[in-house]
Amino acid sequence: xxxxxxxxxxxxxxxxxxxxxxxxxxxxxxxxxxxxxxxxxxxxxxxxxxxxxxxxxxxxxxxxxxxxxxxxxxxxxxxxxxxxxxxxxxxxxxxxxxxxxxxxxxxxxxxxxxxxxxxxxxxxxxxxxxxxxxxxxxxxxxxxxxxxxxxxxxxxxxxxxxxxxxxxxxxxxxxxxxxxxxxxxxxxxxxxxxxxxxxxxxxxxxxxxxxxxxxxxxxxxxxxxxxxxxxxxxxxxxxxxxxxxxxxxxxx
Numbered sequence: 001x002x003x004x005x006x007x008x009x010x011x012x013x014x015x016x017x018x019x020x021x022x023x024x025x026x027x028x029x030x031x032x033x034x035x036x037x038x039x040x041x042x043x044x045x046x047x048x049x050x051x052x053x054x055x056x057x058x059x060x061x062x063x064x065x066x067x068x069x070x071x072x073x074x075x076x077x078x079x080x081x082x083x084x085x086x087x088x089x090x091x092x093x094x095x096x097x098x099x100x101x102x103x104x105x106x107x108x109x110x111x112x113x114x115x116x117x118x119x120x121x122x123x124x125x126x127x128x129x130x131x132x133x134x135x136x137x138x139x140x141x142x143x144x145x146x147x148x149x150x151x152x153x154x155x156x157x158x159x160x161x162x163x164x165x166x167x168x169x170x171x172x173x174x175x176x177x178x179x180x181x182x183x184x185x186x187x188x189x190x191x192x193x194x195x196x197x198x199x200x201x202x203x204x205x206x207x208x209x210x211x212x213x214x215x216x217x218x219x220x221x222x223x224x225x226x227x228x229x230x231x232x233x234x235x236x237x238x239x240x241x242x243x244x245x246x247x248x249x250x251x252x
Contacts, residue, residue, distance in 0.1 A: 012049075015041060019049055020058070020072075024111075028135075029065040073133040085215050086117055088245045089207070092238040093120055096219060099234055100227075103128050103220040105204075107143040109151060110135055112159050114144035117215070126222050127197040139177055140166045142202030143216035145190035149181040150206060150213035156181065169194040189232055190216075191224060203228065205235040209246040217242070 022030060022038035030038070036046035050066060053059040057071030089106050097104045103122035107114045113135040121128070130136060138144035138151075138159050148159055160174040171177045184190045192202045204218030217239055219231050 015039070015045065015049055016053065019046065019053065020068075023068055029062060029067045031065050035066060070133060084246070085207075089118065089215070089217065089238075089242045092241050093118060093217065096217070096234055096238050097122070100219055100221070100231060102126070102231070103130075105130060105143050105218045105220070106215060107141075107147070107218070108215050109138065109144075109147040109155075112138060112155065114138050114141055114147055114216075116143075122220065126200050126220055128200060128220050129197055136196065137164065137166065139163050140170050140192065140196040141218075142190050142192045142204035142220075143218040145180065145184060145192065146204045146206050146216040146218075147213065149184040149190065166196055167194055167198055169198075171195060189235065190218075191228075193224060203231050203235060205232070205239040207239050207246070208243040214246070215242075 018039035018041065019035055022035045027034070027038070032047060032050060033043065035041075035050060036043045039046060041049075050059060054061055054066070054069070057069045059066050060069040085106065085108070093104050093106060096102075097120040101123045103126065104118075104120040105116055106118035107116050109115070114137070115135050116130045116132055119128075119130055119132050130141075136144060138148040148156060151159075156178075160178060163170070163172040163174065163177065165172050171180065180190075189203060189205045191204075194200060196202075199222060200220050201222065201224045202218050202220045203224070204216050206213040207215040207217060217235060219235060221227075221231065
């Protein structure tokens with residue numbers, strides 16, 4: 001929590017940053033009272049500033065809670081790593097989209113969730129719950145599994161300690177998922193079968209920069225029984241192309 005933000009000398013900017021800093025991986029939505037407490041602000045001050053942030057789109061109201069607003073997401077896309085990833089990946093994602101007619105994703109890890117930087121909708125009527133700027137569970141999505149497989153040990157332990165069931169097919173056994181993550185690191189791609197949405201399967205591969213996995217690209221299809229090899233090969237080629245171009249860029 002921020003400290004000393006309620007003192008007379010605290011700036012408005014400092015108080016606003018304290019409010020935004022009240023949100024984190026474990027607190028993505030907060031009621032006003034918790035925002036005030038975590039930001040170390042009097043409730044009336046928090047109420048006034050939160051209202052301003054909602055009016056400007058930096059926060060959004062959902063029932064009795066508040067969440068980070070889309071305006072902050074849009075500004076976040078201007079950060080060097082996000083904008084570089086999207087710009088570099090765009091032509092490769094378009095190629096996959098044109099070849100498969102499927103929904104194509106570009107995603108990064110955001111704490112214990114997967115954050116979608118880009119989404120190109122497919123023509124097939126496959127249920128897809130993602131949207132640009134949305135976050136979903138790492139353990140139930142193809143791109144999420146790729147990112148989880150290459151995440152630091154403490155992140156993997158944290159995710160494996162709590163595996164909520166999204167559909168009847170979501171893997172909720174830590175041992176079974178951990179074996180999948182080991183296989184993903186061996187074979188270089190991940191799959192899901194109706195684990196996030198009924199009627200939707202996915203394949204995903206990692207994107208590297210300077211030896212580190214920085215993102216994942218994936219395709220959502222109605223079934224993996226048809227053209228699985230072709231989709232996986234296309235993703236590998238695209239991921240390698242994106243990785244080569246990212247590696248040729250100077251550090252952000």
